[in-house]
Amino acid sequence: MVLVGGIIVIVCVLGGYTMHHGKIGVLIQPTEFLIIFGAAGGALLIGNSVAQLKHILHSIIHATKSKSRSREEYLELLLCLYELAKVVKTNPLSLEPHVEKPEASDIFKRYPGVLGHAKGLKFICDTLKVQISSPMSPYDLEDLMDKDLKSMLEEEEHGVHAISQIGDAMPGLGIVAAVLGVVITMGKLAEGKEAIGENVAAALVGTFIGILISYGFMQPLATKIKGDVENDMKYFDVIKCAILALAKECAPKVCVEFSRRSIPPSERPTFDEVDKATSGAGGQKAA
Helix, strand or coil, X not given: CHHHHHHHHHHHHHHHHHHCCCCHHHHCCHHHHHHHHHHHHHHHHHHCCHHHHHHHHHHHHHHHHCCCCCHHHHHHHHHHHHHHHHHHHHCHHHHHHHHHCHHHCHHHHCCHHHHCCHHHXXXXXXXXXXXXXXXCCHHXXXXXXXXXXXXXXXXXXXXXXXXXXXXXXXXXXXXXXXXHHHHHHXXXXXXXXXXXXXXXXXXXXXXXXXXXXXXXXXXXXXXXXXXHHHHHHHHHHHHHHXXXXXXXXXXXXXXXXXXXXXXXXXXXXXXXXXXXXXHCCCCXXXX
């Protein structure tokens, strides 16, 4: 939808412009683009490390492809958490090989969606390793998980803030390009009205580009990335609820129910769906 929205913005803006008999060629000003986007790129380099720049690029690419997690993805996670909880209730020490080498675990292999979610898998395994080696109270465990989630959220939100800040700066950079265009125009006052008109139009294009990029693309993109971050953090919250309930010595199905109720209602599997699926967990997964 990101690409579709971007196309709609361009078509509507340029379409309305041409309907008023505007000439597209006038808007093609390479020097204005160089000033605005060059300055924006330089500002990104000044304010971010190489690692942060890579993360921002990854966030942008992810935003163009991402969609809300489906009911099936959440159901798969719930089944995986249910099986892990069953192992803990049966023999906590037998859980160790599963969390030490999840890629070789029979449990995780049954749930490729969970196994393929690198950060989620690490969050599950690292937290359960702590409980195996040195069990903590539910309160301490919750505090530990909250700190982990907070650090992940701060890292993910950095891209949002960086893109939003550049978006806020684009109109200003457009004005910079426009001012430089006016400076050039002042040196051509003796060339006649036509030359002055062309140079003023080129200068105003800079302001137009800066405002359009800011409000038509950068700010909506920052909003989309923020939504993606919030959507991803819900996945971790589901994991947290199950592990926390397990630390409180709840039964596996109760642990899963805590997790199920933390899922957004629009994607939340029903109680009957989860109950039916967990009844066959460990063997053939329910559809």
